[in-house]
Amino acid sequence: MDDATRELLSDLAKAFGETFQMVGVSLALAVVAGVPLGLLLFMTERGRFLESRAANAVANVVVNVIRSLPFVILLVLVLPLTQWLLRTIIGPSAASVPLSIAAVAFYARLVHASLAEVDPGVLEAAVAAGASARQIVWHVLLPEALPGLLRGLTVTAISLIGYSAMAGIVGGGGVGDLAIRFGYYRYETRVMVVTVVVLVVLVQVVQMIGDVLARRADRGGGSASP
Numbered sequence: 450m451d452d453a454t455r456e457l458l459s460d461l462a463k464a465f466g467e468t469f470q471m472v473g474v475s476l477a478l479a480v481v482a483g484v485p486l487g488l489l490l491f492m493t494e495r496g497r498f499l500e501s502r503a504a505n506a507v508a509n510v511v512v513n514v515i516r517s518l519p520f521v522i523l524l525v526l527v528l529p530l531t532q533w534l535l536r537t538i539i540g541p542s543a544a545s546v547p548l549s550i551a552a553v554a555f556y557a558r559l560v561h562a563s564l565a566e567v568d569p570g571v572l573e574a575a576v577a578a579g580a581s582a583r584q585i586v587w588h589v590l591l592p593e594a595l596p597g598l599l600r601g602l603t604v605t606a607i608s609l610i611g612y613s614a615m616a617g618i619v620g621g622g623g624v625g626d627l628a629i630r631f632g633y634y635r636y637e638t639r640v641m642v643v644t645v646v647v648l649v650v651l652v653q654v655v656q657m658i659g660d661v662l663a664r665r666a667d668r669g670g671g672s673a674s675p
Contacts, residue, residue: 457640460627461647467541468623471613474545476606479552483605484598486512486553487560488586498582515554520612523547544621548612556605563597564590596667603659607652614648624648 486508492498493505518526524547531538531546567590575589591598617625624644632641 457643460631460640461643464617464622464624464627464644465647465651467617467621467626468610468613470541471545471548471616471621471623472606472609474542475548475552475609476602478549479556479605479609480602482553483556484560486557487564488590490557490561491564491590492582492586498576498585512554512557515550516558520547520551520615523551524616539620541616541622544613544616544623548609548616551612552605552609555608556601559601559604560594560598563594563601566597567593596663599659599663599666603656603663606655606659610648610652610655 489504489508490512493501493508495502495505515523524544527547527550528538531543534546535543537543571589571593572585575585580589613621613623614625614628617623617627617629620626628641628644631637632644
């Protein structure tokens with residue numbers, strides 16, 4: 450193995466490590482904050498058991514505003530917040546802030562869509578049985594919507610991989626930074642080709658894992674009694 454190949458492999462390992470860090474942090478926060486936000490959007494709709502026009506309107510505005518912003522603009526827009534939180538705007542940790550904001554809004558909308566697909570009869574039966582809102586959420590809504598939630602999480606993860614590449618352009622590190630440094634400034638086509646191939650493989654692996662988990666959840670589904 451020559452020195453150039455060794456350097457390329459080292460740079461690739463570092464870049465993908467930074468990408469995994471950015472995607473991992475933002476995906477975890479998407480689950481932690483996106484699921485409750487999606488539940489809020491669903492449960493406060495008109496005719497639902499926690500109907501609240503004000504809460505639903507506020508949640509919808511927040512999600513829609515964030516999702517309407519191109520990610521590059523969001524990156525720049527939240528720089529003051531990133532600086533305040535982390536005392537830096539450079540590196541994968543800093544890039545995780547706008548990535549997390551985008552991921553939470555994106556996944557919350559997918560969660561809302563998955564919950565909306567739950568059979569209304571199942572919810573009506575749970576309400577008629579006297580189940581509380583907490584019991585309906587934990588024993589009916591989330592179990593019934595689990596396959597859709599997993600598929601939505603897969604879509605979110607793949608989108609975050611693309612977003613993280615854009616974050617690298619503005620100093621976030623990761624694959625985007627590697628592609629700009631070698632593929633654009635140095636015109637090293639080999640690095641670009643290798644990066645693209647690894648990214649394609651990574652996305653395929655994520656999609657395959659997500660599909661498998663969703664199918665298993667679908668086969669093992671069924672509402673539990675509240």
